[in-house]
Amino acid sequence: MEMNRARRQYWTVTVSLEPAVGEIVALILRRAGALGIQEIDDQRELRLIAYFATPVSAASIERECRRALRLAEFSPSALFSVKVEPLVERDWLQTWKRGYRPFAVGRRFLIAPSWESPPAAGDRLLITIDPGMAFGTGTHETTRQCLLALEKYWGGRSLLDVGTGTGILAIAAAKLSPTARIVAVDIDPAAGRVARENFAANGVAGRVALIIGSIDRIRQETFEMVMANLTTATIQRLMPGLIDHVEPGGYLVLSGILDEEESQMRHLILESALELTECDRTGEWRTFTARRPVSSTR
């Protein structure tokens, strides 16, 4: 479950359907703006409960789902019902918190909720998170893809985390390399508060510099890796500034890109004279890792 803005009111959309069409309907719900989706499977029917931060119309969700089912050559009658209900924040958070359990990411990380006693991490690095109302629990594909890129390509000297949310990527970096220079930035002051608490809970508060504002607030400084898990539109807007902060030979990791935006992002990377290193494709999400050429000057 992911969420990215502090709001008082949420809505649930409960869709009952045949289990075979669950994936298609979940995709439609995510594209309609669902912050997270819970599945309840009772064999004969599947119920998807999707959480929204803005009001949604049952009729338009139903129409979109039936259209997608027809396109995928399923019978539209595989969708039984769609119900929209308002939800008070506390219920939603409590329900969600119960489902957030410790889980491993990549070879190095173990992520766990910070409100439970810490699990045995073995040789993994434990990252404890309380997301509050910020994005970055580690369960979202884009965050996982960034964590994988971090452990694969980062040499452990310096990292700029643009759009830090809960601070999860900065914490992972600080745990991987205790001597690294790490700067985390977010335009949302609420996310900043959450990140600060997570930095403290993970014992890395003194090792991550947190900036609330846009990347213009970062002084002229280059990093071995810049990570930006944002959206394609925001990345496009910030691209020159992001590249300016990558040292020659360093990496830029771009995430939050939907499958249909892949070629647009590929062009942007190549136009920006970066060398494409990897495009990680998981489900509908794409994460690009690109390298600033050693000889480049900007």
Ligand SMILES: C[S@@+](CC[C@H](N)C(=O)[O-])C[C@H]1O[C@@H](n2cnc3c(N)ncnc32)[C@H](O)[C@@H]1O
């Ligand atoms: C998808 S979340 C990523 C959180 C975390 N880094 C992760 O990977 O899970 C994006 C975050 O970027 C922040 N953000 C959006 N636009 C931004 C901008 N122009 N500059 C800095 N942060 C931004 C949002 O407030 C949000 O916290």
